[in-house]
Amino acid sequence: KAGVTQTPRYLIKTRGQQVTxxxxxxxxxxxxxxxxxxxxxxxxxxxxYFSETQRNKGNFPGRFxxxxxxxxxxxxxxxxLELGDSALYLCASSLVRQGLDEKLFFGSGTQLSVL
Amino acid sequence: xxxxxxxxxxxxxxxxxxLTVKCTYSVSGNPYLFWYVxxxxxxxQFLLKYxxxxxxxxxxxxxxxxxxxxxxxxxxxxPSALVSDSALYFCAVRxxxxxGKLIFGQGTELSVKP
Numbered sequence: 001k002a003g004v005t006q007t008p009r010y011l012i013k014t015r016g017q018q019v020t021x022x023x024x025x026x027x028x029x030x031x032x033x034x035x036x037x038x039x040x041x042x043x044x045x046x047x048x049y050f051s052e053t054q055r056n057k058g059n060f061p062g063r064f065x066x067x068x069x070x071x072x073x074x075x076x077x078x079x080x081l082e083l084g085d086s087a088l089y090l091c092a093s094s095l096v097r098q099g100l101d102e103k104l105f106f107g108s109g110t111q112l113s114v115l
Numbered sequence: 116x117x118x119x120x121x122x123x124x125x126x127x128x129x130x131x132x133x134l135t136v137k138c139t140y141s142v143s144g145n146p147y148l149f150w151y152v153x154x155x156x157x158x159x160q161f162l163l164k165y166x167x168x169x170x171x172x173x174x175x176x177x178x179x180x181x182x183x184x185x186x187x188x189x190x191x192x193x194p195s196a197l198v199s200d201s202a203l204y205f206c207a208v209r210x211x212x213x214x215g216k217l218i219f220g221q222g223t224e225l226s227v228k229p
Contacts, residue, residue: 004158033216043159043205043219056214090158099215106151106158 002027004093004107012113018079021110025072025093029105031055032074033098034066037088037109046089049074050097078112086114117142117210119189121220128196128227136191136223138206147209148189149217150180154202162204165189176200196227 005024013019025032033056034046045058049068066076072093078085088111092104119140128134140146147166151159163174170182180191191204206220 006158035219042221045216045218048214048216056216058216092159097215098217099209099211103161103164104151104159104217106160108156108158 004091004105006089006091006107006110008110009108010111010113012115013081014115015081015083017081018077019081019112021076021078021089021091021112023074023076023091023093023107025074025091026105029093029095030072031094031097032068032072033092033094033104034074034076035090035092036060037090038086043090046076048098055097081114083114086112088112117208117212117218119148119206119208119218119220121204121206121223123223124221125224125226128225130198130227130229131195134193134196134200134225134227136204136206136225138189138191138220140187140189140206140208142208144211146182146189147211148180148182149207149209150174150178150189150191151205151207151219152176152202153205153222159205162191198227198229201225201227 007022031050033048035043048056052068063079068074088109090109091107149164150162153159165172165182173179203222207217
């Protein structure tokens, strides 16, 4: 059974650009969550999608958005990139929503560098 | 708000010695607690969870965690450390006041030397 797949693995962008990250969950998993990981802040929750609807959102500005498709694949978009957006972005999938299924399966992440 | 704290940024242990990675929590209501591990260049992997029941929870790779309600702690332990246990360890709590999302601690870097 394939794990959670995130693409691309590495990304370099400049300030002001926008970026789209992709996540394919484990087959059959319907929930996809996104986290931002930085050395100083640890893991910060961005949002969770379930059945193509955003079910939960963290404390990030509106520049961070996402969506989920009917096949449960999810994309995350960051517009008007800032230097502080440099981080490892992790996607996690679960069978059902967080809170109902405690075990999350994480991808290896997309390392975003903003220059 | 629910939260967890990992008071140690780094823990150093000699191979074969017991290890402890500390976690304290702050919750309203019943705590649902987790440990995840992150190996270099990898995503997080689930180790174990405490929902209810026995205070000693056994998980993957020989790890266990002890839930202590009076000390609001959930420390991760292993009787005999391996060099391959070297990784970043995260404690997490489920925040039922915010849709059940997992709130992670800052992480503790475990280094096991031969």
